[in-house]
Amino acid sequence: MMKKENSNYYSNTRPEVVxxxxxxxxxxLDIGCGLGGFLNFIKEEIxxxxxxxxxxxxxxxxxxxxxxxxxxxxxxxxxxxxxxxxFDCICFNDVLEHxxxxxxxxxxxxxxxxxxxxxxxxxxxxxxxFNIYELIIKKDWEYKETGILDxxxxxxxxxxxxxRMIVNSCYx
Numbered sequence: 001m002m003k004k005e006n007s008n009y010y011s012n013t014r015p016e017v018v019x020x021x022x023x024x025x026x027x028x029l030d031i032g033c034g035l036g037g038f039l040n041f042i043k044e045e046i047x048x049x050x051x052x053x054x055x056x057x058x059x060x061x062x063x064x065x066x067x068x069x070x071x072x073x074x075x076x077x078x079x080x081x082x083x084x085x086x087f088d089c090i091c092f093n094d095v096l097e098h099x100x101x102x103x104x105x106x107x108x109x110x111x112x113x114x115x116x117x118x119x120x121x122x123x124x125x126x127x128x129x130f131n132i133y134e135l136i137i138k139k140d141w142e143y144k145e146t147g148i149l150d151x152x153x154x155x156x157x158x159x160x161x162x163x164r165m166i167v168n169s170c171y172x
Contacts, residue, residue: 014038025088032095036063084111092121097153106169124148126156
């Protein structure tokens with residue numbers, strides 16, 4: 001299911017995540033890059049070479065305007081097109097919860113990192129107060145178009161389960 005193209009779903013620059021990208025990053029890959037706003041901001045701020053993966057064709061085509069390299073399709077299907085030992089930073093900005101096997105992708109993407117490369121992952125916390133309130137007090141679990149209970153989420157995480165997934169995927 002594709003989100004509305006005119007919504008801000010694909011255009012978020014994620015300024016709260018930018019501060020986690022090391023200033024010496026020379027190459028960055030954003031999985032689920034949308035229109036490339038996050039990557040464009042990184043390119044302007046630190047001059048990194050930017051790569052993105054986007055599953056929605058129309059959105060990916062637009063991202064090509066500002067991004068150095070865009071791969072179109074599912075990350076699972078594009079791993080062979082991503083060079084090994086290349087990226088100083090690989091970002092999953094609210095993407096892992098959309099994958100059937102996020103741990104498997106984390107394991108398979110690790111060889112794509114440079115020697116000092118890092119993974120940055122932003123994942124919604126299902127223990128968010130409003131969700132707990134809705135579940136316990138209102139006795140409801142209603143999926144939405146966006147947000148923590150996004151209809152396209154395959155997985156839900158808490159802070160602890162996310163940490164466990166990262167450790168079990170061979171990251172420290």
